[in-house]
Amino acid sequence: MLLKQKILDRLAGGREALVFRRWHTPAFTPGQRLKTAAGPIEVGAVATVAPEDLSAADAEAAGFVTLDALIASFGPAGPTLYRAVLRPAAGAVPAGELAPEAAAALRRRLDRHDRAAGEAWTRASLALLSEQPASLARLAEGGGADRDLLRQRLRKLADLGLVTSDALGYRLSPNGLAFRRTEEPAPPPRTIHEP
Structure with a gap:
């Protein structure tokens, strides 16, 4: 799955990021580790979410300027909407530093x-x-x-x-x-x- 540059930058900075996607079956599973340009990351919680339950903080953590922009990115109604928490993998060397x-x-x-x-x-x-x-x-x-x-x-x-x-x-x-x-x-x- 491609991640927006804003998400990669957030992860490279050592912060958690959120990804929202409409899936029939989630593409991420909790505990899954992924290689990215920001270094290795780990998937935290993956749960269904309703657009009306989202906040401006969710939008910012997902790389959007406003909550309306985040909600517009979901497109028309379709498969179930999921929120996945991504974070730098435990023990990973931050991006830009190589042991x-x-x-x-x-x-x-x-x-x-x-x-x-x-x-x-x-x-x-x-x-x-x-x-x-x-x-x-x-x-x-x-x-x-x-x-x-x-x-x-x-x-x-x-x-x-x-x-x-x-x-x-x-x-x-x-x-x-x-x-x-x-x-x-x-x-x-x-x-x-x-x-």
Whole structure:
């Protein structure tokens, strides 16, 4: 399930978020863990809710400016309306911070993707996206890859939590930025010269 950027930002900030959806059967179950661009999250309570029981605080936690905007997003009457509570997973490292062992695990996964493709595409893609968000067309031009192959490769980076997409195109997630920082060489030590 796609989550709005406002929800991901809220989760990345360590706060709970709410998701409202009309489902025949809930897509989330309490205790379920999910990988997102905001880091691993956990599903809390999942319950049916009536639109008239919602508050402005619910709208804000769901990434809406007003309660009316939240209610309008539900669309016409349909399947049962559910509210799911999402929160950062217990013990998870906040998005944008990578433990050394997590960075090492990502390096191994990226190396494996590069070997399977017979070319070093992972770091080049991350470097290109670190400059600015880019559309699929711009990335295809810059990397010389065909769009379908590029889409598959970006999906692999997204599955690792390194890339996300929005209206501007693809960009590095907070964890992608943190990983790029671990890949940069350390500056040379400074020496103090006495006169």
